[in-house]
Amino acid sequence: MTILIVAEHDNTTLRPATLNTAAAAAAIAAFTNQPIHILIAGYNAHTAAETAAKMAGVGKVLLADAPQLAEGLAENIEATVLSIARNYTHILAPATAFGKNIAPRIAAKLDVAQVSDVSAVDGADTFARPIYAGNVIALVQSLDPVKVITVRATAFDAVAVEGGCASIEKLEAAPDARISEFVKRDVTKADRPELTSADVVVSGGRGLGSGENYAKVLEPLADKLNAAMGASRAAVDAGYVPNDYQVGQTGKIVAPQLYIAVGISGAIQHLAGMKDSKVIVAINKDPEAPIFSVADFGLVQDLFSAVPELVNEIS
Structure with a gap:
């Protein structure tokens, strides 16, 4: 067999x-x-x-x-x-x-x-x-x-x-079952790596405050690292990004070499989708945020100052 x-x-x-x-x-x-x-x-x-x-x-x-x-x-x-x-x-x-x-x-x-x-x-x-x-x-x-x-x-x-x-x-294919029909496929096109297979993922949470902030703060960092972009469910539910960005139990499961969580508190559902990442970096102004329990490196700082500083330091 x-x-x-x-x-x-x-x-x-x-x-x-x-x-x-x-x-x-x-x-x-x-x-x-x-x-x-x-x-x-x-x-x-x-x-x-x-x-x-x-x-x-x-x-x-x-x-x-x-x-x-x-x-x-x-x-x-x-x-x-x-x-x-x-x-x-x-x-x-x-x-x-x-x-x-x-x-x-x-x-x-x-x-x-x-x-x-x-x-x-x-x-x-x-x-x-x-x-x-x-x-x-x-x-x-x-x-x-x-x-x-x-x-x-x-x-x-x-x-x-x-x-x-x-x-x-x-191998001979089975005949068409004729109980379903393909209508169309809407595929999100992006210049970035695919979220589930990227080596680096930059994710944002509700702490970013808006979709405009999500793009303004995180995109330069993702560009520097050639990273895929993800988000917590809270950010998706708030309308910051589409739901195909969602990482977590009800989103996509990822395990990149580097996962950077920005403004993500670390709800258990989100941790289930990314805690197998090889290196986890968390940026959050709340020192008690659960995300720090799984992070290899944590920065307790306002993300709106920390992320631009980080981008400037990356050559």
Whole structure:
């Protein structure tokens, strides 16, 4: 039996979370000594398949190439996965919007319990996952014959996209389920790195006071550091920035090399989304702010003077 990864991609490139999911698959394979296959379900997705074939640890790439798979509709990808699901002991997908849309359908159709948001692998059937906003780590054992798993990408280092030489095998796509229809996709275009995969993230909170201040204070810092920009839920709810900037339990989970929190008090829901960052810098005028409990470096100062000073010091 074998491990299957359902890849997230745009028909040309693999999404970074797929590489992290492959690391989780490799951790399972270390216990089971099973080969790893990766499914590329899309349309005109040969380039993505060729990239997947170069991934470290991948033994075979299955390419299901059909028009009904072009936009990643969950109903069609699920049917394609189900056609081969019984050949696998583990089916993994990233715990992104893509994976969270597809994996529960696969688990339900297989009549198995999904193991969600896995952050560590303790055995072939035992996995760790955060609960209570990351304050508790639950150890979950699954005895199902097929284990459907979503992987918290920030918990695993991405595998290399080089050195592999997997074969590419064509897989017949399931017919169009015709129960959903792709209408359009509104994509936020930005010159900055993607929030979930950036090495540096600069986030702002309610302490900035307005959307104008958010842009005026934080953008120069983000420009200097080539950073992605994020925000707390309070800043999003106040209308400072769009909700796709939100970092936290109900937003995006990030773990960059450097996370700079500006004017963020540090509610537990926000900490759940960023406390795995390698280095955390907090700037807040309140010395009792909870953000300082997870910060590696803290500056108790008014952000409106501290951030411009910091920008001036960065060459």
